[in-house]
Amino acid sequence: MSAGRVLVAGASGLIGAAAITAFAAEGWDVVAFSRRPPEVEASVRCRHVPVDLTDGSATREAVAALAPRPTHLVYAAAYEKPDLVAGWSDPRQMATNEAMLGNVLGPLAAGGALRHATVMQGTKAYGAHLHPIPIPARERAPRDDHENFYWRQEDLLRELADRHAFDWTVLRPVQVVGPAYGVSYCTPPVIGAFAALSAATGIPFGFPGGTVHPVRQVVDARLVAGALVWAATSPAARGEHFNLTNGEVFSWQELWPSLADAMGVPCAPPRPMSLTEELPRLAGVWRDIVTRHRLRPLSLLDVLGRSHQYADYTFGYGLTTMPPPALVSTVKVKQAGYTRVHDTEATFRDALRTLVERRVLPDLTGAAG
Incomplete structure (x- = not known):
């Protein structure tokens, strides 16, 4: 029933x-x-x-x-x-x-x-x-x-x-955070596409946000x-x-090496870059990646949605001074009986792996071979 x-x-x-x-x-x-x-x-x-x-x-x-x-x-x-x-x-x-x-x-x-x-x-x-x-x-x-x-x-x-x-x-x-693509607020497809484009073009896969290190939360x-x-x-x-929330805080800059490892690309030093401006310019390179790795026939914007705009925001692109923290308490929901938590690094790695398995992102780790 x-x-x-x-x-x-x-x-x-x-x-x-x-x-x-x-x-x-x-x-x-x-x-x-x-x-x-x-x-x-x-x-x-x-x-x-x-x-x-x-x-x-x-x-x-x-x-x-x-x-x-x-x-x-x-x-x-x-x-x-x-x-x-x-x-x-x-x-x-x-x-x-x-x-x-x-x-x-x-x-x-x-x-x-x-x-x-x-x-x-x-x-x-x-x-x-x-x-x-x-x-x-x-x-x-x-x-x-x-x-x-x-x-x-x-x-x-x-x-x-x-x-x-x-x-x-x-x-x-x-x-x-999860394995969605073509939406407005999901960073894994942006991170994964950026990694693939970096591998294809030689652009360093460095953290593209600001030079400050605000503490963040995700779920x-x-x-x-x-x-x-x-x-x-x-x-x-x-x-x-x-x-x-996942029940913890994190820093994008400190998480970045794990994201590079998950995608199978070298992690470069931080390098501020507007993904909103730069990624769409590489749409032709993405088409070649799709063909070479036999991915789903999705355009780069089909994968990104508007999430590259949100990535600039959450990565802090353009920030030179520390913004006010924006952290929330989850005491109330835990006291009410819902106590689930997640490891943030595992959350991102799981999402990237699922997007690879669904042939939205390429496998650059060699695992498929």
Whole structure:
């Protein structure tokens, strides 16, 4: 017997694909909404419904056609502007993201079967992209006074939950890491493509960010997916916000040699470089790499998505002075009962290895030979 029926919206993204795998492993009946099919193992059972969540009419029709109706919603979709960082403060982007959630959650809640919905936020909830934040940032802090689509979505979530009597949870993962490609916020395909292009051109594979060493946090996509399964049925998660991290901090510069080793390329000294500017210029070299290594026929931008823009941001490209730390506490979620942690170095190495196994990145280690 199924543990329940969950609709994963934004299923082809980094969190969505991991959520499908996690729920299916626990015996849930999984329905996936996204424009393109989610990349999951062949053994993972889910029903994919191709739908563009910005199309309100098509989304409502897709929800209405679901039988039986899902009892749970995981909302992991996001609309981003072409200029990734600038889009974070764009009112039109905020309005689009609010409408997308409404297109799914409105008809799903009105159907009467919905028992729980989880939506995603992040450290921008604390204003980390705008100003220094408390260290560590905690969920009990008052709502940060800035325009953000998180607040619009959360207000809509609360309104519909009160009207239709379902429970909700908000998860706030820091930078999520996993084996996704062609998305907006995933650094492993950027790191792997940069390594392959370095090997092909002789460009040194040195850390391309700033000259300072800020402390960072990330979270494994599998940890986030586990938290989504936990939140779906745990009374301790109802009506709560939870930060999520791997449970440790790291420095990009200190991690870089391990990334070079994972990709099978020499690690060079740090060398500031805008990947947003430089990588697209090597699209022709990437085509040669695809042919030589018999990779999937993906263009360089198909692999990167907009994540090379995010890589410049998180690597600190252009920084010459230490930025304020942006670290969050995960005491609350652990006290509530979800205690999973991950080794950050292993998180990145696992993601890179999976992208190689899926023939998105080349095997430069010699392991395949």
